[in-house]
Amino acid sequence: MSEYKKEFRYFTIFDYEKEQEYLSWMHERGWKFTMVYFPGIYCFEPCKPEKVMYQLDYNQEGLAHKAEYLQMFADCGWEYLLEFMGYSYFRKPAAEMKEDEGIFCDDDSRLDMMKRVFRGRMVPLLCIFLAVLLPQLSIQLTDRAWTQGAFRSSIFWLYLVLVIVYMIFFIRFAIHYWHFNNRRR
Amino acid sequence: MDAHIKKVYVPMTETGFYILLCLRMPNHGYGIIQRVEAMTDGEIRLAPGTMYGSLSKMEKDGLIAFVQEQDKRKIYQITKLGEEVLALEMKRIKRLYRSVEEAQQ
Numbered sequence: 001m002s003e004y005k006k007e008f009r010y011f012t013i014f015d016y017e018k019e020q021e022y023l024s025w026m027h028e029r030g031w032k033f034t035m036v037y038f039p040g041i042y043c044f045e046p047c048k049p050e051k052v053m054y055q056l057d058y059n060q061e062g063l064a065h066k067a068e069y070l071q072m073f074a075d076c077g078w079e080y081l082l083e084f085m086g087y088s089y090f091r092k093p094a095a096e097m098k099e100d101e102g103i104f105c106d107d108d109s110r111l112d113m114m115k116r117v118f119r120g121r122m123v124p125l126l127c128i129f130l131a132v133l134l135p136q137l138s139i140q141l142t143d144r145a146w147t148q149g150a151f152r153s154s155i156f157w158l159y160l161v162l163v164i165v166y167m168i169f170f171i172r173f174a175i176h177y178w179h180f181n182n183r184r185r
Numbered sequence: 186m187d188a189h190i191k192k193v194y195v196p197m198t199e200t201g202f203y204i205l206l207c208l209r210m211p212n213h214g215y216g217i218i219q220r221v222e223a224m225t226d227g228e229i230r231l232a233p234g235t236m237y238g239s240l241s242k243m244e245k246d247g248l249i250a251f252v253q254e255q256d257k258r259k260i261y262q263i264t265k266l267g268e269e270v271l272a273l274e275m276k277r278i279k280r281l282y283r284s285v286e287e288a289q290q
Contacts, residue, residue: 055234057234059234059237059238061241062237067257068254068257068258068259069237071215071256071257071258072214072215072233072236072237072258073233073234075214075215075218075233075258076215076218076232076233078233098227098230101230101232102232102234103232103233103234103235104232104234104235105200105230105231105232105235106198106199106200106235108198108200109198109200109232109234109235109238109239112238112242113234113238
């Protein structure tokens with residue numbers, strides 16, 4: 001058996017719940033999460049199979065005051081693992097919990113975290129989208145009339161693909177937000 | 186008290202209420218978590234992500250103020266504005282309690 005394991009998994013910035021479940025699932029099968037690097041290579045080492053809760057927080061302010069931020073989690077029994085793409089990774093064995101426990105205890109704070117992700121990650125993307133991509137695409141479309149073969153220009157296709165990728169991103173965020181709000185009610 | 190504070194904090198979350206209640210005495214986040222657990226016989230256990238987020242939000246909104254740092258833990262205390270908000274909440278909760286009592290008679 002190899003000493004460690006690497007797996008590629010792609011989670012978008014809104015998939016932190018799926019990512020948490022994935023890491024817990026691996027730990028329960030005897031694979032302890034050790035590190036992750038771009039673009040989504042997750043590294044594990046063998047361990048005793050155990051039920052361990054993994055949690056992700058997105059808090060820029062916490063990262064700016066890291067010592068006291070991590071102290072609060074440590075006081076509550078959460079082991080800090082690493083930081084990746086603005087997210088802080090924590091874990092805590094289920095055996096140390098009285099009941100199911102997470103790093104958030106109410107939906108208001110879960111929604112606050114989603115808003116921090118939105119401000120930290122989506123707003124910059126939206127700016128690029130509105131200030132660069134959309135204008136560029138329309139310039140491409142007006143400058144080169146259809147007859148002049150806008151479709152044959154690779155730059156046109158590049159912008160079009162980017163616009164579509166961005167749109168998918170925005171729609172996914174909207175769906176995620178909508179689901180969350182529905183679940184709250 | 187401006188409209189923003191009223192909109193965000195009246196009514197407030199259980200977490201917010203317990204933070205203000207506990208910070209009438211200077212304390213840090215984990216200290217509040219422990220006190221609330223003791224006060225409610227272990228029924229309410231506030232989580233660190235929620236606590237950290239609420240404390241920074243309340244500090245920004247001027248409901249609580251930073252006092253000093255001790256062993257990497259920030260100690261806060263309630264402000265005048267925080268006391269006003271807490272008083273409003275207490276009034277609201279007392280009214281709820283009275284209604285519950287009346288309904289059960």
